[in-house]
Amino acid sequence: MLSERRLEVLRAIVQDYVGTEEPVGSKALTERHKLGVSPATVRNDMAVLEEEGFIAQPHTSAGRIPTDKGYRLFVDKLAGVKPLSSPERRAIQNFLDGAVDLDDVVGRTVRLLAQLTRQVAVVQYPSLTRSTVRHVELLSLAPARLMLVLITDTGRVEQRMVDCPAPFGETSVADLRARLNSQVVGRRFTDVPQLVQDLPESFDPEDRGTVSTVLSTLLETLVEETEERLVIGGTANLTRFGHDFPLTIRPVLEALEEQVVLLKLLGEATDPAMTVRIGHENAHEGLNSTSVVAVGYGSGGEAVAKLGVVGPTRMDYPGTMGAVRAVARYVGQILAES
């Protein structure tokens, strides 16, 4: 295992590099950090760290920069999560408290996170897999045309048109609406299919076709809605990436436009506390030079969705993690209240 001092050297390298964006040399290190040893000693330590793969030199006779593995060690062993200052905490709370509905909460969260971390923020809408049905509404728009509205306990509303195989009277609509609600309100999405499967049989034969159509539309909606949506913001912060722009930024922007990629990205963040994926640890190769800090959030004890940021591997991990965690907590609170 690496000695205490060598770890200290690694920490110093990471901190300096994150700050200056330039390879850091032995002399500069001893000047800026009170390591209590001479540059020569630091050089020896660096040689070891390099051999172990924690740091690398861009070219001979340049300073060292941390590798992905170096950042990994830094995050795991050397860095804590930097708590936010209390003015910051207050600012978060004030900002989020102003939200009027779910869209607004998510929108504000993404802006807040982007601003706080000065990176690209990603916020997933509360997932519906664990959600329950708050209400199902059925409206008759025309004799053979219905509208189905689904309201979830996370405050999301989805609607679908239903074209009926046969005219469907107002009383039948009311009847179906009532029975549907008594069956599924308060139930989880996953339980709904078996709860409603016997429903058509209790209707008049001529209405059964319509009832079946309505039910299958409802089930479709539930499945579709389980596919999560997300919102992204702060892409302008990508311009702070590095000097070698077009090459670095392009694949990142492309990856960020693909909802699928982002969903996978967040999906990989399984650690209940907080997940940090560094550089090549990310499966998507467009994101090989970025790190992702993500965490679940939720209204109750359970996490219903995730949020996080995407930034250069050369990022302020403690600060970013602190901000992400804090924002996740407050969003959870807001959701619990509403």
Added chain:
Amino acid sequence: MLSERRLEVLRAIVQDYVGTEEPVGSKALTERHKLGVSPATVRNDMAVLEEEGFIAQPHTSAGRIPTDKGYRLFVDKLAGVKPLSSPERRAIQNFLDGAVDLDDVVGRTVRLLAQLTRQVAVVQYPSLTRSTVRHVELLSLAPARLMLVLITDTGRVEQRMVDCPAPFGETSVADLRARLNSQVVGRRFTDVPQLVQDLPESFDPEDRGTVSTVLSTLLETLVEETEERLVIGGTANLTRFGHDFPLTIRPVLEALEEQVVLLKLLGEATDPAMTVRIGHENAHEGLNSTSVVAVGYGSGGEAVAKLGVVGPTRMDYPGTMGAVRAVARYVGQILAES
């Protein structure tokens, strides 16, 4: 006025510059275009064009590039709208036909437009100012808590929670729901306020407070929803902007993140046929080196919203205009069908 040939020279300059992204000189021009005159003549013409402000040189002894004014003339007088090829038209139709709901239509449109023009696409959701109410739904969630759902004829659904000043019985809910619908269904948003103003008086005194609360929530929602939303895509195409990246791209990304700015941008596009705003013609200074091509689209004769693209002033105007127009038409068709 400029002679026929000088206009031809300007057109050639614009075309070449758009293609090569490099200042174009007199010799290269005569080689690539059959102008029928010598480089020297072209040089004289260029001197005139420069004096008139249509072209400029980045530095002495370099080729010329078009100015904003030059592009303006090109767009107004020299360039037509390039129609899409029929495979392209078919691709558009196929792609848009697959959409399942309004969100999907808008989402697909923005992706399509970005891909087609290789630029940043902006699509505004169908505006609600001219929309009508299709249905208002009122649900009782708790004795003193209601949910209000508004459904518009463009297929949009919005919901709001309503906390009642006093408990509100099921029959009252049904009553209010029925009366509300009979009053406002099929009406325009702007007409709703006066249609419902007398409604509270026809209720029992103890219910009037609640009815008023519901109504004011409804009116609020209508106003809020009139503020248009929009979707943006293809930001990765910004990387094709130019060589001097960070400086150019940053303000553009920032501008694009501000919904307000974009709404204003589209709002300025008032020409019913098609609006092209070039460089400094855009009010927002972050977009001074970009051009915006926008057009209204709608389900019927009326335009209900706008869509367009944002790209470098150095863009293929005829092609872009063709794509924007074609997409707008097809989206209009899709909306009319659903």
Added chain:
DNA sequence: GATTGGCACTCGAACACGGTGAGTGCCAGC
């Protein structure tokens, strides 16, 4: 009078060159 070929001039891009300095690796001494 418009067009053309010729010519001198300008100036950025590309390349070569040498000096500078930060940084390294190694080694002998404490």
Added chain:
DNA sequence: GCTGGCACTCACCGTGTTCGAGTGCCAATC
């Protein structure tokens, strides 16, 4: 095991030079 010393490497920077595309002007031509 730490330190100071030393020779070496190599990116970076400023300078100088060349090269060539492009220009403006002018006199000759149609």
